[in-house]
Amino acid sequence: MLVGTASRAFTRLHACLPPSEPSRRSKSPMSAVITIANLRKRYSYAKRGRGLLGGFSPQHVSIDAVDGVSFEVGRGERVAVIGPNGAGKSTTLKILSGILEPTSGEASVLGLTPWRDRKALAYKIGVVFGQRSQLWGELPARDSFNQLRHIYDQDKAVFERRLGEMVERFALADLLDQPVHRMSLGQRMRCEITASLLHGPGLLFLDEPTIGLDVTAKAAIRDFIRDHARDHGQTVLLTSHDTRDIELVCDRVIVVNAGQVVVDQPTGQLRKRFLGRKVVTVLSAGPQIVVDLPGVTRRASEAHAVVLDVDTRLIRVEQVITAALAQGGVEDITIEDPPMEDVIHDIYASALAVR
Amino acid sequence: MIAFVRLYALQAAAAVRMSFADRANFALQVAGMFINNAVFLTLWVLFFAGFKSVGGWGFADLALLLGLMMTIVGLCGTVFGGYRDMAISVLRGELDALLTQPKGLISRLLARESLATSWGDLAGGIIVLGLFADLKLADLPLLLVALTAGLTVYLSAAISFASLAFWASGARSFARDLTDFTLLFSSYPGSIYEGAVKVIAYSILPAGFVVMAPVEMLREPGVRSVAVVISAACGYAALAAGFFHLGLKRYRRGASVA
Numbered sequence: 171m172l173v174g175t176a177s178r179a180f181t182r183l184h185a186c187l188p189p190s191e192p193s194r195r196s197k198s199p200m201s202a203v204i205t206i207a208n209l210r211k212r213y214s215y216a217k218r219g220r221g222l223l224g225g226f227s228p229q230h231v232s233i234d235a236v237d238g239v240s241f242e243v244g245r246g247e248r249v250a251v252i253g254p255n256g257a258g259k260s261t262t263l264k265i266l267s268g269i270l271e272p273t274s275g276e277a278s279v280l281g282l283t284p285w286r287d288r289k290a291l292a293y294k295i296g297v298v299f300g301q302r303s304q305l306w307g308e309l310p311a312r313d314s315f316n317q318l319r320h321i322y323d324q325d326k327a328v329f330e331r332r333l334g335e336m337v338e339r340f341a342l343a344d345l346l347d348q349p350v351h352r353m354s355l356g357q358r359m360r361c362e363i364t365a366s367l368l369h370g371p372g373l374l375f376l377d378e379p380t381i382g383l384d385v386t387a388k389a390a391i392r393d394f395i396r397d398h399a400r401d402h403g404q405t406v407l408l409t410s411h412d413t414r415d416i417e418l419v420c421d422r423v424i425v426v427n428a429g430q431v432v433v434d435q436p437t438g439q440l441r442k443r444f445l446g447r448k449v450v451t452v453l454s455a456g457p458q459i460v461v462d463l464p465g466v467t468r469r470a471s472e473a474h475a476v477v478l479d480v481d482t483r484l485i486r487v488e489q490v491i492t493a494a495l496a497q498g499g500v501e502d503i504t505i506e507d508p509p510m511e512d513v514i515h516d517i518y519a520s521a522l523a524v525r
Numbered sequence: 526m527i528a529f530v531r532l533y534a535l536q537a538a539a540a541v542r543m544s545f546a547d548r549a550n551f552a553l554q555v556a557g558m559f560i561n562n563a564v565f566l567t568l569w570v571l572f573f574a575g576f577k578s579v580g581g582w583g584f585a586d587l588a589l590l591l592g593l594m595m596t597i598v599g600l601c602g603t604v605f606g607g608y609r610d611m612a613i614s615v616l617r618g619e620l621d622a623l624l625t626q627p628k629g630l631i632s633r634l635l636a637r638e639s640l641a642t643s644w645g646d647l648a649g650g651i652i653v654l655g656l657f658a659d660l661k662l663a664d665l666p667l668l669l670v671a672l673t674a675g676l677t678v679y680l681s682a683a684i685s686f687a688s689l690a691f692w693a694s695g696a697r698s699f700a701r702d703l704t705d706f707t708l709l710f711s712s713y714p715g716s717i718y719e720g721a722v723k724v725i726a727y728s729i730l731p732a733g734f735v736v737m738a739p740v741e742m743l744r745e746p747g748v749r750s751v752a753v754v755i756s757a758a759c760g761y762a763a764l765a766a767g768f769f770h771l772g773l774k775r776y777r778r779g780a781s782v783a
Contacts, residue, residue: 213779235779261779269624271777285777292627304622308543317539320532321628349546 202278203373203405204243204266209275211236211261211429235261236272237429245372248399248406250420250437254514258429259409260377266407267297267375280373293322296366300378303358304365307351311342311361314350315368322369329368336364340394356387363394374399376408380415392418413507417441425517433517440517446483447513452476452494453502461493474501479508532628536636537604544606544639551641558645562595565712566653580716587714588657589743593736594711595650597675602643605635605680611687612700620776631684631769660743667746671739674758678734681758681765682707688765691772703730711736731761 213235216228236258243249251259264270266279268288277284282291305314319329337343340360350358359379366374376395380388396419399406410416416423416437423440425433433440452459453475461468461476465484469477480490487505494500545551569591573584582590601608611634614620623633654660660668686703689696710718710725710732718726718733727733734757742750 267625289627297625308546
């Protein structure tokens with residue numbers, strides 16, 4: 171519901187904006203790993219009419235999932251592509267990894283055109299889909315890794331060295347001989363990322379890599395992606411709904427909405443303005459808890475629950491909780507990141523104000 | 526080519542290991558299919574005890590046909606078992622992950638699964654061919670040609686049916702139904718098919734080229750019969766590959782499935 175509302179709000183705002191402009195952070199052609207120019211992807215589908223006879227006279231509807239996107243990504247950059255559901259993030263990723271052909275526009279990934287040079291590109295990129303597996307569920311992870319060695323025509327010694335490195339960094343030693351379907355989601359994702367890196371790709375695409383993971387597993391995945399990319403000069407392009415993925419892994423953020431690039435900024439700038447927030451919900455048995463401190467804003471709340479927006483640049487979450495507990499009667503406290511839709515909305519509204 | 530075969534063997538072996546994973550289930554399925562085939566064969570034995578031939582086919586001819594069919598289905602299921610759920614894989618978007626990898630898609634899809642029941646077919650087929658089909662050792666080379674060609678046609682038909690999933694979501698079950706119809710057509714003496722049914726059996730549901738033409742080749746060997754069997758196998762394989770890649774092109778354009 172929230173996503174739908176946010177998306178509609180963006181669409182309304184978007185109507186006021188000029189067409190999306192190319193990234194202001196252009197790289198020289200030599201250092202650009204990804205170059206996209208005016209990329210478009212239009213999906214068409216048949217919408218059935220109402221009633222018994224409606225199925226015989228479908229209406230053909232078109233949607234611009236990607237609508238003139240242009241940006242460049244330099245070697246070694248870690249870039250997050252974020253946006254509400256249906257914004258065109260995954261479609262862009264699919265075009266760049268060679269799965270989909272665009273309707274129009276140009277793209278170059280590591281010097282290749284993804285949809286024309288799919289197989290050649292596959293040797294140079296790694297792809298992880300958070301909700302799809304490239305491992306064999308019933309088999310131990312080691313067997314899947316071994317198959318990937320043959321799929322990517324890897325030399326055994328090089329492959330063993332890379333696997334050894336991943337096993338050590340990702341603490342996989344106890345998982346290698348375990349069937350994948352018996353692993354936790356976090357363990358499986360560690361194996362998925364390992365699988366995508368065993369052929370030594372220079373560019374890694376990640377589509378929602380931390381979706382559904384617990385806090386500890388998310389932290390392990392983020393640390394690994396960031397450290398591995400930094401140590402190997404690897405370029406990373408990821409999509410996520412989790413603001414922490416963006417803060418802790420990426421050094422640049424591209425916000426897309428309705429198929430267009432809305433904002434393209436370094437994460438540092440965005441963090442200062444939009445990502446330094448927490449949402450604290452305090453449940454109480456008696457009257458509502460009142461926390462009146464600088465940096466704390468009260469959101470619309472219910473009888474026994476108060477929802478507070480905490481600006482962590484001005485006040486620590488710990489101080490807010492201490493103030494709440496001091497009033498007595500607290501039954502439960504939840505600390506969350508603000509929803510991605512809210513963050514994007516703020517970013518988007520700010521961009522609109524600047525223009 | 527060697528690398529391709531090695532990779533396929535590696536994947537197929539992994540799929541077989543997966544089907545072995547639940548041993549009790551595996552044993553039950555193999556035994557169930559073996560008994561099913563034995564009962565089917567027994568019915569024909571009883572039938573031929575009363576009638577000496579059906580349209581010129583004796584029991585040994587029918588045993589040859591059934592033996593070929595069981596062996597072909599058995600080999601398909603054990604080594605190329607992914608054909609059974611290929612349409613579902615397409616509809617679930619499972620091609621996405623495969624498209625980001627550098628090797629051929631059809632072989633990857635076929636090697637994904639090994640069907641436990643097919644071991645029952647394979648064992649039954651070998652026994653029927655060995656004991657009841659009136660084959661001699663000298664027939665072995667042609668038998669291998671017959672099995673290879675029949676398997677190619679059956680698999681090609683299954684791939685073509687599964688490729689319908691690129692155009693229609695109903696192909697999920699329709700593809701299986703068509704493959705099962707081909708099997709059904711392959712289970713009866715070819716001489717009973719006449720007119721339009723015979724045309725269907727030698728075209729859309731190619732039972733004629735899966736088992737009937739190979740039976741004819743084994744019973745009346747000659748350049749013509751061998752050429753027919755091999756040409757049909759090559760033709761259906763080319764059609765299946767073409768049809769699949771046409772659908773894949775549509776998939777990569779992001780065209781929606783009705």
